[in-house]
Structures are given as structure tokens and as C-alpha cells.
Amino acid sequence: MENCEFCKIRSKAVETLTQDEVQLLQENCAEVDLVADENIIKEGSLSSHIAYLKEGLAKIHKKGVKGTDQILKIVQPGSYIGIQTVLTSKVHQYSASAVENSKVCYIDITSFKQLLSTNAAFAKELVIYLCQDELSYFNRFVNVHQKQLDGRMADTLLFFADEINKSRIFTIPLKRYDLAALICSTRESVTRALKDLSDIGTIKVNGNSFEILNYELLKKISEKG
DNA sequence: GCATTAACCACAG
DNA sequence: CTGTGGTTAATGC
Numbered sequence: 001m002e003n004c005e006f007c008k009i010r011s012k013a014v015e016t017l018t019q020d021e022v023q024l025l026q027e028n029c030a031e032v033d034l035v036a037d038e039n040i041i042k043e044g045s046l047s048s049h050i051a052y053l054k055e056g057l058a059k060i061h062k063k064g065v066k067g068t069d070q071i072l073k074i075v076q077p078g079s080y081i082g083i084q085t086v087l088t089s090k091v092h093q094y095s096a097s098a099v100e101n102s103k104v105c106y107i108d109i110t111s112f113k114q115l116l117s118t119n120a121a122f123a124k125e126l127v128i129y130l131c132q133d134e135l136s137y138f139n140r141f142v143n144v145h146q147k148q149l150d151g152r153m154a155d156t157l158l159f160f161a162d163e164i165n166k167s168r169i170f171t172i173p174l175k176r177y178d179l180a181a182l183i184c185s186t187r188e189s190v191t192r193a194l195k196d197l198s199d200i201g202t203i204k205v206n207g208n209s210f211e212i213l214n215y216e217l218l219k220k221i222s223e224k225g
Numbered sequence: 226g227c228a229t230t231a232a233c234c235a236c237a238g
Numbered sequence: 239c240t241g242t243g244g245t246t247a248a249t250g251c
Contacts, residue, residue: 149231176240189231191241 004029009054009077013125021115021122028111032104036173040096040104041082047092049106051081056102057164057173061181062094071182073140074099074174076164080129086112100173144184147225152183153193154222157203161212168212197221 004014004026017025031054034040040051040058055077061069072094075081081096086109098104116123143155156179160172172179177187185193197203202218204211212218 186232187240188233188242192231195241 007054011052011078011080011125011129013122013129016119016121016125017115018119021119024111025107025115028108029105032106034098034102034104036098036100038098040098040102041092041094043092043095045092047082047085047090048109050083050086050109050112051096052105052107053077053079053081054103054105056104057099058096058102058104059099059174059178059182060094060096069095069181070184071178073136074159074164074182080126083112083126083130086116099178143225147222149183149185149189149193150196150221151223151225152185153179153190153197154202154218156183157197157210157212158218158222160210168215170210171208172210173208 004010004022005019007014014022014025029052034056040053041047041049043063053075058075058079058081060072060075060081062072064070075096081104082092085091085093116126144152147155161168161170164170174182176190179190180187183190194203194205197218198205200217202212202214202221204213
């Protein structure tokens with residue numbers, strides 16, 4: 001199982017590695033099974049490793065001023081977690097936790113740095129990865145700040161339907177208060193937004209199970225904010 | 226002023 | 239933990 005060479009979900013960056021380099025990676029990484037709610041990395045703790053999400057789903061979150069966490073994003077398999085601090089800080093600047101049972105590979109930071117400095121193609125792929133990541137934050141920033149609640153709720157429903165589950169019937173493994181932390185709102189408002197959306201017939205809600213009944217309308221609400 | 230939006234609070238299941 | 243109702247502050251006609 002801990003075989004980088006035959007890993008089914010190798011990143012584009014790892015694809016660029018030579019046989020020897022893959023060997024180096026393999027010797028310095030460990031695969032770990034996590035159950036829902038377990039920490040992957042913790043804000044403020046030593047960043048001796050970076051994580052690569054292999055299976056499952058995770059949330060990236062950061063302490064806010066009021067003590068409550070803000071969820072920055074939900075990440076899928078194939079995501080690197082904690083690379084932002086590789087070259088600078090020795091301490092993680094944010095936390096990540098599994099929101100469902102997941103598999104994570106922890107890669108020793110020293111070997112990772114070594115690969116970065118010896119293999120330009122590897123470094124380039126990571127720059128591309130980080131740029132895409134940043135662009136997604138730009139989008140989210142604008143969306144979260146300019147859209148009203150129902151629009152933001154519609155956004156995340158579409159995200160889970162289209163990008164995570166690729167189905168109009170899906171579940172969201174987050175509590176209401178987590179959804180609130182994700183769309184910058186409160187749990188009460190999340191409840192009401194979901195109620196609004198189901199009252200007008202766009203979605204059907206049953207606990208954490210959702211079904212999109214009127215995709216076009218939901219899309220419109222998401223776009224108009 | 227009046228309406229809308231969403232947070233905050235309290236309480237119940 | 240979640241849903242609901244009342245209250246309240248901010249913002250926009």
C-alpha cells in the first residue's frame with residue numbers, strides 16, 4: 001500500500017520524478033488512515049511533514065478572532081495540505097481535518113524540499129498547483145463577500161453536487177455549523193437558507209442528504225447571489 | 226419611514 | 239446538534 005510508484009492518485013508533480021526520486025519519496029512518506037474528525041495538520045504545531053490527501057474529504061480551517069474556526073475550503077483527494085509553509089515557517093498556519101474517513105500520506109519536509117531544489121519540473125508542477133489553488137481562493141473571496149446568503153448556500157450545494165459527488169443526489173458530511181463556517185454565516189442562517197431553497201422547490205433536504213430538483217434555478221441563485 | 230437581510234439570543238426537541 | 243421564533247442592527251429604497 002505504501003508504494004508511491006504504483007500509487008493510483010499520484011500528483012502531476014510526482015509524475016515528473018525519476019525512479020530514484022520516487023524511491024526517495026517513498027522512503028520518506030507514510031500512509032495513514034484517518035477517521036472522520038481526526039486532525040491532519042494542526043495550526044500552530046510543528047510542520048515536520050506535509051500531507052497529501054489520498055482518499056476521503058478534508059476541511060482546511062483556521063482560527064478566527066472570536067475563537068471559532070473559519071473553514072477556508074473543502075479539499076478532495078489529490079490535494080497537498082500544508083505546503084505553503086514548506087519553505088518559510090516551521091509552524092503550520094492553518095489546520096486540516098478529515099470530514100469523513102480518509103487516507104493521507106505524510107511526506108517528510110526535508111525530502112520534499114530536496115525534490116523541490118533538484119527537480120525543476122517537480123517544482124513547476126507545484127507552482128501550477130499553488131496558482132490554481134490561489135485562483136480558487138480569489139473566486140471564493142469575491143463570492144463570499146458579494147453574494148447574499150442564499151447565493152452562497154447555492155454555491156456550496158453546487159460544489160458538492162458537481163465537483164465532489166458528480167450527482168444531483170448527494171450527502172454533505174458537514175454539520176450545519178460547519179456549513180456556516182464555510183459560507184461565513186451562522187448555523188441558524190444556514191437552516192433558513194436551506195429552508196428557503198427547498199420552499200421554492202430548488203432542492204430537497206433531509207438531514208445531510210440533498211437532492212437538486214431545479215438545477216437551473218439553483219444555478220441562477222448562485223450566479224445572481 | 227418602511228422593507229429586507231442576517232446576526233444574536235433563547236428555548237425546545 | 240438543529241430548528242424556530244422573536245428581537246435588533248444595518249442597509250437600501
